[in-house]
Amino acid sequence: MNRKGCDIEATGINYTIYTQKPQPPFKIFNKDQQVTQHQQPFPDPDTNPRARRVLREVSCHAKPWEVLAIVGPSGAGKSSLLEILAGKLTPQTASIYVNQKPMDKSRFKKTSGYVTQKDTLFPLLTVEETLVFTAKLRLNLPSLELRSRVKSLIKELGLTHVANARVGDDRVRGISGGERRRVSIGVAVVHDPEVVILDEPTSGLDSNCAFQIIDMIKTMAETRGKTVILSIHQPGFRIIKLFNSILLLANGTVLHQGTVDELNLSLRLIGLEPPLHVNIVEFAIDSIESIQQQKNQKSSNLEQDIITASTNRITQGKFTLQQLFQQSKVIDLDHDHEDNKDQEQEQDQMITDGFANSRFFEAVILTHRFWKNISRTKELFAYRTLQMLVSEALPVFLQEREILMKETSCGSYRVSSYAIANGLVYLPFLLILAVLFATPLYCALVPNFIVGNSVISGVIGSFFLFSGYFVSKQGKCLEYLFGKCLVSGEDVLREQGGYEDDGSDAPKGDLKVPFFEFFWTFVVLIIEKSA
Ligand SMILES: Nc1ncnc2c1ncn2[C@@H]1O[C@H](COP(=O)(O)OP(=O)(O)OP(=O)(O)O)[C@@H](O)[C@H]1O
Incomplete structure (x- = not known):
């Protein structure tokens, strides 16, 4: 499998949500009245009272072997951005490139791992069973190899001591919240994806537990060349040091992307002096209003500069640095073309018809899981x-x-395999009910x-x-x-x-x-x- 890593570059993401007028219950079925969130029924989101601009002109860059953290206050648009990057949401405009090629959503979803904010696991299965079932569904491997892979994943996740304990949830007693988060991460990475996207992996955990989880994710990125993108609310001192890059988001706009030191520097450049021994990210989040004011002022100056520069260029027939950079990128792309071809062939072989198992085996695995x-x-x-x-x-x-x-x-x-498996498991119960009734x-x-x-x-x-x-x-x-x-x-x-x-x-x-x-x-x- 390709170990070159996955580079993700997104530019110009604009995402607006249009809330719908409440409709009379019986009009719900009228097809003409239906408007999805992603269609743009109203021309101007800025003047439309039912439009909520969640993301504006957002750009970001995530590199392999690195951890990109999206930080910002609640409602800044972190989850929306992650869902867009994971190919789960479609924004009105966006250019997303995966290894310099436009993102193929369905392919990307299969080759990446997404961890949601909430743990969605079967409470009655043990940690090992949870990972084994997911591995069976996602990988077409012989049983022994599959089990040894799961065992080493459990070790990597630090879950060996609870491998045979039930996952549990709010009602069923099981493993701790931090351990459950690890299991969710394990479920997302069991097929060894190149990109791992995690929405608030530390929410609800104490600082020590949160650090251990981010440390584990960082180790995964560094040892296996994964591209990790995660959102986080209030990262502590120790956690911040583990991030290669930080994207500060507020009200749907990017205020900064770069290292923590660069964030520190840009804060100082706009006249904000973070006190010594203060968490720089927390300070930045607290100073969002000032940063935004400075940014607005800067961008209006920048717009003026661009107009002047483009006028000069037209008159003098010269190229900007950015244009020269774009040209050199095209040459690099030609060089990489052959490598990418091999890489795609390998991935195509892995994905085959899109699923790891045939419909029959999927139904068998799912039936086994339901039965348990x-x-x-x-x-x-x-x-x-x-x-x-x-x-x-x-x-x-x-x-x-x-x-x-x-x-x-x-x-x-496939959904159909789920339906078959569910049907198979419930069939005997329905039969019993029928007899009891009859x-x-x-x-x-x-x-x-x-x-x-x-x-x-x-x-x-x-x-x-x-x-x-x-x-x-x-x-x-x-x-x-x-x-x-x-x-x-x-x-x-x-x-x-x-x-x-x-x-x-x-x-x-x-x-x-x-x-x-x-x-x-x-x-x-x-x-x-x-x-
Ligand atoms: N389906 C929706 N309908 C209406 N508003 C929405 C919808 N989805 C997102 N929003 C709004 O978009 C904004 C961004 O939401 P998002 O969940 O991306 O923020 P967030 O930064 O992840 O917040 P948190 O850290 O609290 O999870 C919020 O103000 C939210 O209310």
């Missing part, structure tokens, strides 16, 4: 089976939805098909009807509307003690019939998808 998750629930298996069928089949999917979206968006496997009805209640059918329809109908009374206060808006508007039996609900005791019309949060959740979350999902 389902069989490891705390409750008794039989009870769990029934409970899951009635109330959790869809919630389980919703819990896994983020993982599914993350994994399929980076090309780990037996008493058939034996005790039902003399013929028509009556049987009516009874079943009645039971299911009651579920949907009465569950409307018990909508969670924190529940989704649509659910609440349904409970309030379509089913107007408020008195029944009051009698049942289904409303809050303070006399308000908010239904009690703990009275929630799962079937309702089941059905309406599904409807909400479909609506979200079609919108």
Whole structure:
């Protein structure tokens, strides 16, 4: 595999979000009314009140073997920039070059690793299992080689002592937050990507733990030639020293890109004196307003200089330094052309038809993973089976939805394989449910098909009807509307003690019939998808 590294250069990134007018619920399905965030329905984002300019003319450069840190206050646009660089978001304008070639998004997503701010892991799997399943899905390697690769990754991540412990989450007790972050990083790098993009890898961790994680990432970049781009809120003293380059972002504009020493120097050049022993990045974030004022003034002077220079050039027929630099770059590109060709061939061989496994093997691996998750629930298996069928089949999917979206968006496997595997695992449970439903009805209640059918329809109908009374206060808006508007039996609900005791019309949060959740979350999902 190519070890030359991956150079990423982005210029002129402009990203604007257009918020939509609230629409009547039934117009959601009207295709003509739909406007995606990325289409530009309004010509001028500066004058449009519904436009929110997230990034303006952002440029950045990330080099192999180095760590580029994107810093800035909350809402500066760090996550948006990372998602654009990872090929997950499409801005209105941008030129992104990967090794001096325009970025091929689908290819880049497969050959890079993206770590989201939130850990999306299966809580019931162990650390080793999590990494083994991901490795199986992403790499087409013999079992022994795959296991030894995972073992060495676990060692590199510093997780050997918890390799057999369950990952856990807020509800299921498992490994610590810092260790979970490491597992998320492991999942993103198990296929040895050349580029690793991490959104706030240290969020929620204490300073020591944060340092250990960044130190580990830095070691990965230095020893394996990876290009690392990460965002970070408030890096401590020790952490700052690990960054090769810092990009200071504020209100969607770049105020600085360079080393920490260069940041220090530019602050001094604009008349800001960082006190001794003060964290320079924190100082820069605190002084953003002053830096921005200076920058605006500078750019208006610069604009004037450019106009003068271009007038001179036209009159004298000379080239600027930048133009000469561009020309030399073209010559370098010719030299690199042959190298790049070999490199691409190697990568093409690796990616083959885009997935590491055939559809059949993907379904087998995913079935195995589902089965492990389902069989490891705390409750008794039989009870769990029934409970899951009635109330959790869809919630389980919703819990896994983020993982599914993350994994399929980076090309780990096909959505159809997930559907097949899920179907295979749930099939026996559905069969059990069908038998449980059918037996008493058939034996005790039902003399013929028509009556049987009516009874079943009645039971299911009651579920949907009465569950409307018990909508969670924190529940989704649509659910609440349904409970309030379509089913107007408020008195029944009051009698049942289904409303809050303070006399308000908010239904009690703990009275929630799962079937309702089941059905309406599904409807909400479909609506979200079609919108
Ligand atoms: N889908 C969206 N709809 C509306 N506003 C959005 C959306 N996505 C991002 N924004 C806005 O864009 C701005 C930048 O968001 P982004 O998440 O990139 O910031 P950030 O620097 O990563 O913040 P944080 O450090 O708090 O995560 C924020 O003001 C945010 O509210």
